[in-house]
Amino acid sequence: MTEDGCLVGEFFFSGNEACTEGAISAGCRFFGGYPITPSTEIAERMSERLPEVGGAFIQMEDEIASMAAILGASWGGVKAMTATSGPGFSLMMENIGLGLMTETPCVVVNMQRAGPSTGLPTLTGQGDMMQARWGSHGCYGIIALSPDSPQELFDLTVKAFNLSETYRLPVLVMSEAAVGHMYEKVVIPPPGEIEVVHRRKPTVPPEKYLPFKPDADLVPPMANAGEGYHFHVTGLTHDERGYPASSVEVQDKLVRRLVDKVYKNADKIIEVEEDRVDDAEVVVCAYGISARVSRIAIEHARDMGIRAGLLRLITVWPFPEARVRDIARQVKAFIVPEINYGQIALEVERCAGGAARTILVPHMGGGVHNPETILDVIRQAVR
Amino acid sequence: MKAMTGPKEHPLDIYLRAERLPHIWCPGCGIGIILNSFFRGLMESKLDLDKVVMVSGIGCTGRAAGYVNLDSFHTTHGRAIPFATGMKLANPELKVVVFSGDGDLFAIGGNHFIHAARRNIDMTVICVNNFNYGMTGGQLGSTTPLGARTTTSRTGSIEQPMNIPYLAAASGAVYVARWTAAHVGKLERTITEALLKKGFSLVEVISPCPTYYGRMNKQAAGLEQMRYYRDNSVIKHGIDPKHAAIEYQGEIIVGKFVDIERPYLPYPQDREWQINLR
Numbered sequence: 001m002t003e004d005g006c007l008v009g010e011f012f013f014s015g016n017e018a019c020t021e022g023a024i025s026a027g028c029r030f031f032g033g034y035p036i037t038p039s040t041e042i043a044e045r046m047s048e049r050l051p052e053v054g055g056a057f058i059q060m061e062d063e064i065a066s067m068a069a070i071l072g073a074s075w076g077g078v079k080a081m082t083a084t085s086g087p088g089f090s091l092m093m094e095n096i097g098l099g100l101m102t103e104t105p106c107v108v109v110n111m112q113r114a115g116p117s118t119g120l121p122t123l124t125g126q127g128d129m130m131q132a133r134w135g136s137h138g139c140y141g142i143i144a145l146s147p148d149s150p151q152e153l154f155d156l157t158v159k160a161f162n163l164s165e166t167y168r169l170p171v172l173v174m175s176e177a178a179v180g181h182m183y184e185k186v187v188i189p190p191p192g193e194i195e196v197v198h199r200r201k202p203t204v205p206p207e208k209y210l211p212f213k214p215d216a217d218l219v220p221p222m223a224n225a226g227e228g229y230h231f232h233v234t235g236l237t238h239d240e241r242g243y244p245a246s247s248v249e250v251q252d253k254l255v256r257r258l259v260d261k262v263y264k265n266a267d268k269i270i271e272v273e274e275d276r277v278d279d280a281e282v283v284v285c286a287y288g289i290s291a292r293v294s295r296i297a298i299e300h301a302r303d304m305g306i307r308a309g310l311l312r313l314i315t316v317w318p319f320p321e322a323r324v325r326d327i328a329r330q331v332k333a334f335i336v337p338e339i340n341y342g343q344i345a346l347e348v349e350r351c352a353g354g355a356a357r358t359i360l361v362p363h364m365g366g367g368v369h370n371p372e373t374i375l376d377v378i379r380q381a382v383r
Numbered sequence: 384m385k386a387m388t389g390p391k392e393h394p395l396d397i398y399l400r401a402e403r404l405p406h407i408w409c410p411g412c413g414i415g416i417i418l419n420s421f422f423r424g425l426m427e428s429k430l431d432l433d434k435v436v437m438v439s440g441i442g443c444t445g446r447a448a449g450y451v452n453l454d455s456f457h458t459t460h461g462r463a464i465p466f467a468t469g470m471k472l473a474n475p476e477l478k479v480v481v482f483s484g485d486g487d488l489f490a491i492g493g494n495h496f497i498h499a500a501r502r503n504i505d506m507t508v509i510c511v512n513n514f515n516y517g518m519t520g521g522q523l524g525s526t527t528p529l530g531a532r533t534t535t536s537r538t539g540s541i542e543q544p545m546n547i548p549y550l551a552a553a554s555g556a557v558y559v560a561r562w563t564a565a566h567v568g569k570l571e572r573t574i575t576e577a578l579l580k581k582g583f584s585l586v587e588v589i590s591p592c593p594t595y596y597g598r599m600n601k602q603a604a605g606l607e608q609m610r611y612y613r614d615n616s617v618i619k620h621g622i623d624p625k626h627a628a629i630e631y632q633g634e635i636i637v638g639k640f641v642d643i644e645r646p647y648l649p650y651p652q653d654r655e656w657q658i659n660l661r
Contacts, residue, residue, distance in 0.1 A: 030473045032465075056472040056649065060465060061498040068462040068495075069469030072438070075456065076473030098459050225454040225470060226477050228433040232400070232449055234457035243403060244449060244457075 005053035008190050015180040016041035016083075018150040019109055019173070020049060022157030023081050025194050028107070029055030030080040032069030034062055034088060037121045038177035039111035042083035063088035067095035070106045075233065077224035079161055083109035085177075086128055087118060089135070096170050097136035098235045100258060103168040103212070103220065105199055107160045112176040114339070114365025124178035125365035126288060126339035130346075132172050133317050139255050141262025143269060144172040144317040146287040150184045156314070162197035163269060167261055168219050174316060176339070178289040178368055206230060212254075213240040218261035266318045273312040276302070280309030282381045283327055284335045285348050287313040289368050294337055297374035308378050316344065324351035333381040337361035337369050357381070397432075398422040400452050407446055409517075411597070411605020413564030413590030414444055417511055418451075420567050420588075421482070424574025435478045438467040440487035442518045443592075444511040447482045461492030464499045467506055475649045478507075478578065485512040489545055490525040500554035503582045503647040509574070510547060510585065513592035521595025528631035532599040548624035551585040552641045558584035559624060559641035563612035564591060566637065573639065582647035589635055600632075 001007055006025050013021070020042050023031075031046040033039075043059065050057040055078070060066040063084055070080035084092060089110045099106060110132070114125035128135075132144045143163050145156045157173055164171040202209045202221045211231040214220045220240075223229040236244040237251045262269065273291075275298070277283055282301075284294040291312040301308035311327060311334075313320065324347075328334070333356055336345035342360045349358035361377050363369050399422075408414050425435065432453060439448035441460035448455035458466045467479045481488070488496055488510050499506070515533050516522040522535040526547065530539040551559045558580040562570040570588060577584035591597060591608035602608045612635060619627075620638040627636040 030469065032469055058468070058472055060468075061494055064462060065465035065468075065495055065498070068458065068465035069472075071458075072456075072466035072469030072471075073473035074469075076470040076477065078473035080469065080473065094459055095462060098462075102456075224474075225436045225456075226434050226474055230433075230452050230454055232455045232457070234449065235459055236457065243400075 002191055006191055007188050009188060011186045011188065012183060013150050013186040014041060014183050015147070015150040015153040015175060016111070017045055018154040018186045019083070019157045019175070019180070020045040021188060022154040023107065023161065024049055024053055025188065025191065026079065026158040026161035027196055027198070028079045028081045028161060029053065030070065030073035030078045031055070031057050031082065032060050032066045032073065032080070033082045033084065034060055034066050036085045036088045038113055038180050039083040039085050039109065042109060063091035064094060067092040067108070071095060071099050071102070071104045074104045074106045075225050077226070079105070079165070081107040081109065083111065085111050085113045086115045086125070089128055089131065093135045097138065099170040100136065100140040100142070101235045102233045104170065105164040105168050106170050107157065107164055107173060108170050109157070109173040109175065111180040112174065120366045122177065123366040124176045124289060124339060124368065126176055126290065127343070127365060129174060129316060129338070129340065129343040132174050139259055141169070141259040142172065142317050143167065143169065143262060143315070144174045146174050146313055146316045147179060148288055148291050148312065149179065150182055150186050153179060154186050154188065158194060158196070162195060165197045165199045166219070167265065168199070168222060174288070176288050202229070210240040211242045212238060214257060214261070218257050218264060262318050269315060269318060270320045271314040272320050272323060273314060275310040275312070277309035277311060277327060279307050280331055281307045282333050282335060282378055283309045283311050283331050284337065284374065284378070285311045285313065285324070285344070286337050287316055287344065290337045290339060293369045293371050294374055296371035297378060300371070300375050301378045304379070306378060306382050313344070319347045319351070321351045324348055325353065328352040328355035331356050333357040333359055335359045335361060335374065335377050335381060337363070337374050339363045339365050339368065395419065395422045398425065398452055400450055403450055406450055408443060409594045411591055411593035412443070413513065413588070413605070414447065414511055416564045416567060417509070417570065417588050417590060418447055420570040421509060421574055423571040424578060427571070427575040428578040430478050430578060434476055435480065436470065438463045438470070438479060438481050440483040440492060442484040442487045442516065444482065444484035445487055461487055461495065463487065464492060464495040464508065468499055468504050471504060471506055472649050480578070481506060481508045483510065485510055485514070485526040485547070486516045486524045489547060489550070493525070497550070497554045500551055500556040500583045500585070503555055503557060503645060505582055505647045505649065507577045507580070507584045507586070510587045511590045512547065512587055513590045513596055515592060515596040517592050517595055521592070521599060528629055530631040531596070533596065534599070544629065546624065546628040547587045548585070548627050548640050552624045555583070556585045556641060557582035557643050557645055557647070560585070560639040561587040561589070561627065561637050563589040563616055563635060563637060565609045565612040565616070582645065
């Protein structure tokens, strides 16, 4: 452990434990949450770890309050996070919208379980991927990451904080029970080797500060409460001063920027992993635990002489549209195994645009695909 | 309105974002009077204005945050208190004031209120209670007196209203007071006390809404509602707030009901027992 309480070294961690340590290493010093399977271990570990590093933990009365609390904490000048699962994620949608509208950096971890409603609380699912994109009302850009291992839950939680501080928005870590409860080796590098980003501060005196005037990257510098700027923040449509403005023009300017700051920086945000895509005739596009299962199917397909490859979405939102379009020109088909009845498959199909077929391999949740199911679809696709 | 922007400065100008005036509130509304008392109470408290934050929810009173020259946050409906809780725990240096309406704080936000009072979070909540939802056109609220007419209770409310001070005291608030918009001086002194009180303080202020509640209940002018407050308010300091329920067109019991000490959050850094925790 370092002097400031961060862990360093090799550990045998569950995904939830790795996620907690990723947050601590990224500088998270506030957690507001509500117990829910399968994410509870994050709250439990946070309640022990945050006091050790000078941070604050609070168990709120529900997920609505949890989300509100992390927004307040972030404006209080502290990196903040919450963790939940489907039912809680639904309750958070209201204040995720407030976080997007007020451009509040924070991280929301969703350890997905099978839904709808209470569904299968202890069993895995990937049914919230479109909710992550569109779940709060109105138009906005969003960033969502999908880790496939405890190691990546550490890495991507750090990355989520960095993206949230860079682009000033709630960043979603869309993991799932199968990864959160998986135990594997997790390597935590020394602090100097972990990139940690902090919010860009205003460079002008308070009387000249326009809290929602963006820099060239479409992101406004951020003052924290208590620093003497006396700024206003509202969920209403607002101008660069942060004042409410009930006009079509201001709405156009603001909402366009909220979407564009993600889309126009997409190249810097998006991360995918590719395995043998270059010569592939069929590409499995998968994320999270489904990508791990797909690897087995792809190995078998290669053994059979089928040129199969993997496109693993590490960033799910913004969707890697350009890369999927490129690959569509060279392959016969995309195969999309996901633990829902077709969410990301719709995006793949949209971007493939008729150049390649998109074949959904759905799973209704509660378990992961059998690799042979995916292999069968690969074989049919190249027939 | 030239007279209002003349060269002579008003002593409360420093608390207002003058460029945002005129405000949206109706003629006869009590929120401006209460905000004035808040500014005076704040001035008297001598708190560092750079460290005072106002958090509001949604509704007529929720708009107050937009007019005050402090760091101010206009949040989602009912969620001002949990937002303020996160901010206070993240930065205990801040004095966090939640300024919002009865519908926001006690209907949609009722659960958050209970839990912040229970935890005794060090914040001040000022609730402007106008007995109805003004912003949306005067609907029944959780504070509408039994028998009062609103746009969703045309023949009179059939629901028992919430007794706000009683709920606050039962939930664990360490400071609970109630005044009306007709008690500006007393309200001002109460606000100073509440701001300086360590722990969760609640100030309820009964306020005229002539546009909706008043018009529906034979008090169509703000002045008529103010007269009703003057003639029917009874000061009973220290009374058990269980006896402070408000009845339709009845007397309004006002005063300071609760002023006690108990451990609060966030814990002061120098507390002895906190050292014992380590």
